[in-house]
Amino acid sequence: MKKTPTQERSRQTVEALIEATARTVAEKGWANTTTNHIAERAGVSVGSLYQYFENREQLFAALIEREISLVTQKLDEQIPFMLKADAPTAIRAALEVAFAYFESNEKLFTELANNWQATGRTDFVDAFEAYMLDAMRMFMAQNYAAYEPLDLNTLSFIMSNATMFVLSRFVSRKPKGVSKEALIAHITELYALYFKSRERK
């Protein structure tokens, strides 16, 4: 962020700008979202926008960050429960959180999923991957006696990316012949079978 807002007034401006971006993106798509329109919608001038954001793209990045932080917050809430549960239950719980989030604003989420890559920034997903790796480490630490050693780096890389993109594609495309329930069930089983195969006998 170009300039850090110190007063309350400006903090609200920044928030209003991000929220206006979210709404506009959900409505018209990121490609058709202009800085002037965002500013207008946020009830401030374009000049103010450029006080806090270097450029148009940084605004989009800020929006993504806000959304990711929302999801991880939701996931955090489930962690105590997941740590006590067995693998299939924990996996399903995480999937359901992700689904609920995607469904809370499909249009916005689809736009984010379709455009974040074009920003050239990878830190968004990197952060999420790191979060998942961490979560899996915690789970394993809790259940260390039950499983053989796993290559968690590879496993979490696969699982976080696979899940993220499969869900994102499901929500944005609504494929025929695939129901939400079947999707959750299959992904859960796919992962759970792997863990089961690594249980100490």
Place this chain on the structure above:
Amino acid sequence: MKKTPTQERSRQTVEALIEATARTVAEKGWANTTTNHIAERAGVSVGSLYQYFENREQLFAALIEREISLVTQKLDEQIPFMLKADAPTAIRAALEVAFAYFESNEKLFTELANNWQATGRTDFVDAFEAYMLDAMRMFMAQNYAAYEPLDLNTLSFIMSNATMFVLSRFVSRKPKGVSKEALIAHITELYALYFKSRERK
């Protein structure tokens, strides 16, 4: 395509344009690829470009189509082998084809992976999904006695999307702590375990 080239000369022009697009995209990225530059590089005028493509984006779409057709061709070559093999062997063979393709031109592939979504077109991946579903159906038909009925729609949706995006992300990001070999081994096992669990006893 705006106008279909009938003479040999124009067919070469179209090819030159797509090839010029591929090279430029690999070098500078799609965002920095201008129509004028493509035309120049292809050795034709911008006007000619617009004889055969409605707009800049259609050129990008044509490039993606070309690349997808290249991969499916490579996969086709493996199909006879895969049909005779067991599930893990078949899965691994497909993964290796995909990897070989991605590695043949990482920069180009990464750009395609990062920008196809912004075109708003879904048919590219839809076609690939359909291809995978078909391949799985063939495999199952060949081995129908060995497995319980599977929800192939859901399964192929998950597997094709998961694989595509995990590999694409691996190639474009080179994550620490994850090797190509480990990745292939884990994905193979993940899927193979699922099939195994559905074997008739």
Place this chain on the structure above:
DNA sequence: GGGATATGTGAATGTTTATTCGCTTTCAAG
């Protein structure tokens, strides 16, 4: 050959928007 059709040309156009900057208003501290 010659008419018709296909292909090729590239300077000029026009539109679109991100970004700037000189100026005003608001705030907070002393």
Place this chain on the structure above:
DNA sequence: CTTGAAAGCGAATAAACATTCACATATCCC
């Protein structure tokens, strides 16, 4: 109350490119 910093303003700018079009050349077919 004063004053310097923070926040806000929005008309004007400026650059970038995609796309067009009036004209030229090549190819095909009779």
